[in-house]
Amino acid sequence: MPFIDAVEAHDIRFPTSLSMDGSDAMNKDGDYSAAYIVLRTEDPELSGFGFTFTIGRGNDIVTATALQRAVQLIGRDVDTVVNDPGALYRELQSDSQMRWLGPEKGVVHIALAAVMNAVWDLAARAARKPLWRLLCDMTPEQLVDAADLRYLSDALTREEALAILRAQEPGRAGRVAELEARGGYPCYTTSAGWLGYSDDKLRRLLQEAVDSGYRHVKLKVGADLPEDRRRLAIAREVIGWDAKLMIDANQVWDVPEAIEWVGALAEFKPHWIEEPTSPDDILGHAAIRRAVAPIGVATGEHGMNRVLFKQLLQAEAIDYLQLDSARLASVNEIIAVYLLAAKFGVPVCPHAGGVGLCELVQHLSVFDFVAVSASLDDRVTEYVDHLHEHFTDPCDVRDGNYVLPAKPGYSAEMHQTSIDRYSFPDGGYWSSRTRSDAED
Secondary structure: OOEEEEEEEEEEEOOHHHOOOOOOOOOOOOOOEEEEEEEEEOOOOOEEEEEEEEOOOOHHHHHHHHHHHHHHHOOOEHHHHHHOHHHHHHHHHOOHHHHOOOOOOHHHHHHHHHHHHHHHHHHHHHHOOEHHHHHHOOOHHHHHHHOOOOOOOOOOOHHHHHHHHHHHHHHHHHHHHHHHHHOOEEEEEOOOOOOOOOHHHHHHHHHHHHHOOOOEEEEEOOOOHHHHHHHHHHHHHHHOOOOEEEEEOOOOOOHHHHHHHHHHHHHHOEEEEEOOOOOOOHHHHHHHHHHHOOOEEEEOOOOOOHHHHHHHHHOOOOOEEOOEOOOOOHHHHHHHHHHHHHHHOOOEOOEOOOOOHHHHHHHHHHHHHHHHHOOOOOOOEEEOOOOHHHEOOOOOEEOOEEOOOOOOEOOOOEOHHHHHHHEOOOOHHHHHHHHHHHHO
């Protein structure tokens, strides 16, 4: 195998605030962005691509931090890196000076996600497999060795993790065939539900979702209660009462306000309320869950690490676990969270959207079904129809399903033309905008 001989880091930003794509009660004007890492090797045909997701200002800080983590890989033998990603993850996590800036949260943690996502992409490319297939071909022992189980033994021991994976190992091939036969892994759409959209656009996008085969749609709420009621009435008028309607408050409420607001929307029969309060408030989520049942409580896209998820599960605070592929520290931590969810019997419905998150999360959901949960019951993964054209292996969604990825890697590579145009601040788009602003 060759050596890693160069690392690139790019601050990529897309001007989604202009069209209000991604607008919600908390984040009104985001420019979807990626701190994008490339691991180059001596073999020009073999590189690893990874990123983490932000929504604009501060993406430069994450990019610089990811580069600082990634340069430690220069000179490493690719064989050593890809054959034991668990050991590499633990080495990078053990940097005590970097841990002090977290630990295992904030910029340093999502920067590590970008680097380790590139490592896992490199491993899958070296094996000539899509990432989901690489994971599903690993033995239970290899998966547990890769997983970060530190701080989890009071909820999940290594022996329990192995038992979960061994129990599902005999049926892996059959479950892959099942996904292929049904057209892929089920997903829901948020593309219609942004707060900044007009009523006409809301109706049109909801109808397009129904016509495209979606049976689950999600709307943003939390800015104005009468407006929420009016928009949910429009949604039910378009999608009917048989389809599942989810609502997402993006953390804007205190606990009593969340309970009151969800109660005022209960007549529209929401399937779940997502991020009803601070993502770190475990007891608050538990109180909300008790008060709004049978409406489910979902959270996790801002879940900073596996320990937070452990406590949400121990406190019986959530009905749906929404891990994020670029906020947790890549596959190593994500495997641990999937195993925790399986132990506690809570379905994982990952967060996606953003820049490239759909491309990543499809691999994770397939892995969960094939190797961990062995169930599609009450499980559905988010899909948002934004920015896929910037990736060399974009996700393929048909009839409300993620089609199983077939190309080697983690589907994380961006087109060079997109990098050149949307790199901040010197890419073609941003430099031309700066000149235009100066002229005005």
